[in-house]
Amino acid sequence: MLLHCSRTSVSKDKWENLEGTFMFPGNPLPDRVVFYLEGPDPGVNLLVRHVQVSCDISDGTSSTGRYNFSGKDENIILNPNLEGGINKWTGRGCQIRVHESLGNGKILPKSGKFFASATQRTQTWNGIQQDITSRVERKLAYDVIATVRIFGGSDSGGADIRATLWVQTPDSCEQYISITNTHATNNEWVELQGKFLLNSFPSKVVIYLEGPPPGVDILLNDLVVKRALKILRSPSPLIQNADFGVNIIANSDLRNGTKSWFPLGNCVLSVVASGSPLAARDTLGSNQPLHGHSIHATNRTHTWMGPAQLITDKVKLFLTYQVSAWVRLVPGVTNSPQNVNVALGVDDQWLNGGQVEINDDEWHEICGSFRIEKPAGKVMVYVQGPAPGISFMVARFQIFAVDRQARFKQLKHQTDKIRKRDITLKFSTSDSRSMHGEKVMIKQIHNSFPIGSCISRTNIDNEDFVAFFLQHFNWAVFGNELKWSWMEPQHGHFNYRDADDLLKFCEANNINVRGHCIFWEVENTVQQWVKSLSKNELAMAVENRLNNLLNRYKGKFKHYDVNNEMLHGSFYQDRLGNDIRGNMFKTAKRLDPSSVLFVNDYHIEDGCDARSSPEHYIDQILHLQEQGACVGGIGIQGHIDSPVGSIVCSALDKLEITRLPIWFTELDVCSVNEHVRAEDLEVMMREAYAHPSVEGIMLWGFWESFMCRDNSHLVDAEGEVNEAGKRFIELKKEWLSSANGYINKQNEFSYRGFEGTYQVEILNKIVKTFVVDKQQQVVVVHVD
Numbered sequence: 001m002l003l004h005c006s007r008t009s010v011s012k013d014k015w016e017n018l019e020g021t022f023m024f025p026g027n028p029l030p031d032r033v034v035f036y037l038e039g040p041d042p043g044v045n046l047l048v049r050h051v052q053v054s055c056d057i058s059d060g061t062s063s064t065g066r067y068n069f070s071g072k073d074e075n076i077i078l079n080p081n082l083e084g085g086i087n088k089w090t091g092r093g094c095q096i097r098v099h100e101s102l103g104n105g106k107i108l109p110k111s112g113k114f115f116a117s118a119t120q121r122t123q124t125w126n127g128i129q130q131d132i133t134s135r136v137e138r139k140l141a142y143d144v145i146a147t148v149r150i151f152g153g154s155d156s157g158g159a160d161i162r163a164t165l166w167v168q169t170p171d172s173c174e175q176y177i178s179i180t181n182t183h184a185t186n187n188e189w190v191e192l193q194g195k196f197l198l199n200s201f202p203s204k205v206v207i208y209l210e211g212p213p214p215g216v217d218i219l220l221n222d223l224v225v226k227r228a229l230k231i232l233r234s235p236s237p238l239i240q241n242a243d244f245g246v247n248i249i250a251n252s253d254l255r256n257g258t259k260s261w262f263p264l265g266n267c268v269l270s271v272v273a274s275g276s277p278l279a280a281r282d283t284l285g286s287n288q289p290l291h292g293h294s295i296h297a298t299n300r301t302h303t304w305m306g307p308a309q310l311i312t313d314k315v316k317l318f319l320t321y322q323v324s325a326w327v328r329l330v331p332g333v334t335n336s337p338q339n340v341n342v343a344l345g346v347d348d349q350w351l352n353g354g355q356v357e358i359n360d361d362e363w364h365e366i367c368g369s370f371r372i373e374k375p376a377g378k379v380m381v382y383v384q385g386p387a388p389g390i391s392f393m394v395a396r397f398q399i400f401a402v403d404r405q406a407r408f409k410q411l412k413h414q415t416d417k418i419r420k421r422d423i424t425l426k427f428s429t430s431d432s433r434s435m436h437g438e439k440v441m442i443k444q445i446h447n448s449f450p451i452g453s454c455i456s457r458t459n460i461d462n463e464d465f466v467a468f469f470l471q472h473f474n475w476a477v478f479g480n481e482l483k484w485s486w487m488e489p490q491h492g493h494f495n496y497r498d499a500d501d502l503l504k505f506c507e508a509n510n511i512n513v514r515g516h517c518i519f520w521e522v523e524n525t526v527q528q529w530v531k532s533l534s535k536n537e538l539a540m541a542v543e544n545r546l547n548n549l550l551n552r553y554k555g556k557f558k559h560y561d562v563n564n565e566m567l568h569g570s571f572y573q574d575r576l577g578n579d580i581r582g583n584m585f586k587t588a589k590r591l592d593p594s595s596v597l598f599v600n601d602y603h604i605e606d607g608c609d610a611r612s613s614p615e616h617y618i619d620q621i622l623h624l625q626e627q628g629a630c631v632g633g634i635g636i637q638g639h640i641d642s643p644v645g646s647i648v649c650s651a652l653d654k655l656e657i658t659r660l661p662i663w664f665t666e667l668d669v670c671s672v673n674e675h676v677r678a679e680d681l682e683v684m685m686r687e688a689y690a691h692p693s694v695e696g697i698m699l700w701g702f703w704e705s706f707m708c709r710d711n712s713h714l715v716d717a718e719g720e721v722n723e724a725g726k727r728f729i730e731l732k733k734e735w736l737s738s739a740n741g742y743i744n745k746q747n748e749f750s751y752r753g754f755e756g757t758y759q760v761e762i763l764n765k766i767v768k769t770f771v772v773d774k775q776q777q778v779v780v781v782h783v784d
Contacts, residue, residue: 007039015049032238074226076135076142077207081222082114092208094126095119102151102219110147110189110221117151118209118218127218129166129208132225136205138198139462141228141705141717146192147221150184150212158185159212165196167458168204173497175200175458181211189221195228197705197717199462228717236675236723237318244403248314248321249381252397254293261295264382265305268298272393294395296330301388304343308382311399315372315379318676320642323353323368324398325383330391331361339610340392341385342366346376353381353399357610363395367607367650369402371642373672404679407645407686414690416752419449420737421772423779424750425760427743430784435743440762442739442749447756448773449689450475450512450696451732454666456706457481457498460505464719465703472732476506477514477665477698479706484519484527484545491529496552503556514665514698515557517600518549519584522569538575546584550591561600561635561665562588566620567612568601582627589630599624600635600665605651606643614654621658634660638667639700639709643680648687656693664688666700668712669724677711678727685731702728 006020018037035053040046078088082098089096097117101108109115118128136142148161161184165177180194198205207225209218250260254271263269273293297306315321327340342353354368372379383394425442427435452475459465469476480486481498488494506513519542520526533541550560562584563572572580585597603609604617617634624631634655640648655662669680688694702725704713714725721729737753753772760768760783768783 032235075224076132077130077223077225080224081112082116082220083112086116089116089128089130091118092125092127092129092206092210093123094121096128107149107151107219112222115219115221118220121212121216121218122214124213125210126214127208127210128220129206130223131204131206133202133205136198136202136225138201139464139718141195141197142225143228144179144192144194144196144207145224146209147189148182148184148192148209149189149219149221150186151217151219153186153213153216158183159216160184161192161209161218162211163192163194164208164210165198166204166206166208167198167200167202169200170203177458179207184212189219195705195717199458199460199465201461230716233722234673234675237673239316239319242316242319242401242403244401244406247398247400248311249309249397249399254295254395258295261307261309263297263305264308264380264384265300265302267300267305269307270296270298272296294328294393296391296393297383298330298391300386300391303386303388304382304384305388306383306385306392307394308380310378310380312376312379315376316401317372317375318671318673319401320369320371320404320644320680321399322402322644322647323366323370324396325354325366326363326395326397327356327358327366327383328363328393328395329358329361329386330393333390334387338386338390340364340366340383342368343382343384344370345378345380345382346372347378352608354607355385355610356607357613357616367647369606369642369644369647371671371676373676402644404645404683408682411645411686411690415686415735418690418692419735419754420752421755421776421779422750423753423772423781424748425768425781425783427747427749427783434745435747436745438743438762440741440743440749440760442737442751442753443759443761444736444738444753445757445759446474447732447735447754448474448771449735449755450663450698452476452512452514452696453699454479454701455502457501459703459706460502468702468715468719468721470509470511472729473511473699475512475514475696475698476502477516478502479516479701482515482549483517483525484530485525487549488545489527494548499553503553512558513556515553515560515595516665517561517564518546518588519562519572520564520569521566521571521573522564523571525569526571535575538572542572542576542580542584543587546587546591550588550595554592555594557592557595559596559598559633559663560588560592561598563599565601566599567616579627582624582629585624585627585629585631596632596661597630598633598635598663598665599631600637602637602639602666604636604655605638605648606640607647607651614651618655618658621660631660633695634658634662635665636662637700638664638684640667640680640684641670643669643683643687645683645687648684649691652687652691652693660693661695662691662693663696663698664694665698667697668700668707668709670709670712672711674723677722678724681714681724682727682731685728689735 003022005022006018008016008018010016037046037048085098086096098114099117100114116128144163150159160181162181163179165179167175177196179196180192182190182192184190212218257271258269261269271293295307323342325342329338337357337359339355339357341355344351344353351370353370354366356364356366358364386392451473453473455476456479481502530541563581588597599621601612603612604614621631667684669677671677671680685697688697701707702714704717707713714728715721735754739751741749743749755772755774757771759766770781772779
């Protein structure tokens with residue numbers, strides 16, 4: 001089908017607007033649409049400065065890629081541009097004023113005539129607010145856009161401004177819902193954008209801005225809160241000639257010297273024979289001998305200097321690429337560990353293609369991945385990282401597109417081998433008659449493998465969220481409600497109500513719960529009052545936290561993340577000594593012996609962070625065990641981009657040496673295209689379920705507006721399941737076994753099935769319900 005939209009006459013002297021409309025007649029809608037401009041004679045170049053395609057729906061309009069079904073496009077903020085002074089606005093613990101200019105005329109409104117300032121702020125939560133109780137509706141998503149900046153303060157680096165929702169429920173319970181944040185400075189206005197949704201029936205709702213340190217003014221030019229526009233569903237990417245497994249790096253074996261390579265910066269490149277290992281095992285699936293050449297980067301004066309190559313025309317959008325490069329420091333140049341990194345320059349952005357830490361003069365493999373989701377004019381790949389003055393070598397650099405479907409076929413076979421059991425049903429009757437020839441139907445109604453999700457207190461007020469959660473998950477973890485900073489934000493002021501409510505919900509619905517987390521080792525997550533304590537006071541506070549939490553909830557949480565992200569932070573260790581981490585584990589085990597105690601960290605499985613390699617994680621676990629810590633499980637968070645199955649599996653294989661159960665504790669995947677997001681999720685879930693050491697998967701949420709990362713949800717804010725959510729449901733259905741046939745002469749029926757709960761049906765009647773657990777390799781079930 002060819003649709004003509006519009007035409008106009010143009011010249012080379014000035015830009016012209018070309019406007020038109022098009023409509024798809026009837027149903028179904030096309031699977032693929034290509035919009036293009038044409039017309040000038042051959043040989044005449046066509047210049048295009050801007051293209052916008054908008055959707056016009058009968059009851060609402062929207063900008064590019066969005067539409068509004070509700071027709072409600074009005075701003076629910078009253079006096080949004082401050083033209084009415086401070087009318088409808090109040091200060092939250094501070095004073096507010098309206099200005100035409102500030103700072104001797106240096107600060108003017110970005111739009112309109114006025115802006116407001118929240119001044120005399122003595123707390124970070126002080127700011128400007130508006131009551132929107134009567135104008136906001138439950139279970140509807142709202143977009144928030146504000147123009148903000150800061151004024152004052154001695155830190156020229158600026159500060160974060162947060163948009164927050166304060167909600168009071170009819171039973172006088174207070175809820176704080178974080179909407180979004182942005183970094184602001186004294187120098188210019190910036191836009192703050194976010195989204196929120198109310199789950200509960202509120203008695204009062206206030207939106208406010210907060211965040212900068214006391215003494216720093218928050219400036220607000222305008223605030224818009226509108227019913228959120230729905231995003232048009234993204235089509236599945238059309239990728240042609242993917243060339244899976246083909247290395248896109250030119251002259252990878254360096255047989256042609258430095259051809260296709262160039263130095264980034266003023267370093268010097270040279271190719272040296274016999275400068276690489278003769279053979280190497282890598283994650284690419286083959287053990288081919290290396291040619292024996294390596295490229296040397298010398299005379300480096302900056303960390304980013306190294307060998308580079310342009311791959312602009314070889315990279316396809318939305319394809320996941322695997323990276324492998326063998327690197328080595330020139331012997332004798334340093335005694336300190338050095339990070340070596342494969343990086344990608346995509347126009348003016350930087351992508352991480354993998355990292356490794358080197359503290360010897362041996363060869364090491366960088367394993368990583370990347371994906372590009374926006375058209376780019378220039379894509380450059382380069383190796384960087386060691387300190388200036390340190391020379392390094394690179395050999396057998398490879399980048400190739402990953403064939404995920406081929407990997408999935410392997411994993412299905414592995415899953416059947418690892419997760420299924422041989423099951424035999426033995427039938428008997430009261431009168432000992434033969435059941436031979438009777439038709440029997442076996443249906444699995446639940447898979448017992450733990451698959452859970454992060455939930456928050458506000459989520460359980462939304463019956464749509466609860467219905468999806470209870471249908472698809474059998475474990476839960478609280479997003480914030482168990483963290484120390486949530487439970488005791490000010491010294492001696494405790495909030496147990498949110499965690500109690502969530503526990504009551506989980507217990508009522510037979511949901512097992514992980515405890516996340518007792519402590520968090522990263523300094524910027526620690527409450528200010530805790531940071532201000534002396535060493536002795538801090539030791540006492542830590543002891544009180546352990547006693548208060550674990551005595552209150554003894555036996556309630558199946559797992560605890562004892563001290564979160566110890567590979568990435570050292571707040572407690574720096575202040576209380578090297579024994580504190582082991583002591584946390586020992587005290588937790590003494591107070592709640594029934595709970596399994598976990599280490600928990602991120603970037604373990606993706607090769608993109610040298611601090612959290614599997615090797616470093618194993619060293620940390622062994623050190624804790626040497627201190628007497630009862631480490632019972634390994635938590636891999638799983639906040640991952642462009643996952644590659646073989647890299648994930650390699651990390652799991654390495655961690656298997658500890659003989660500890662592995663859980664993916666905070667899994668989320670991220671892509672602007674929900675079909676690609678669905679594939680990413682399938683990669684992670686299949687790798688986990690196919691690996692014998694993995695004993696559970698926890699998603700870090702699934703509902704839009706309640707996720708830590710954008711473009712990672714499975715269900716949109718108002719309850720529509722997207723392609724990633726559909727893929728998740730399909731996988732769970734695939735992991736339910738069924739069988740049917742006829743009872744043999746020995747009154748038996750045999751099949752292979754997954755662990756979980758089954759029903760046996762004969763003559764359209766359920767005659768037996770039984771459970772297959774993971775301890776059973778061969779299962780015999782007697783059916784009377």
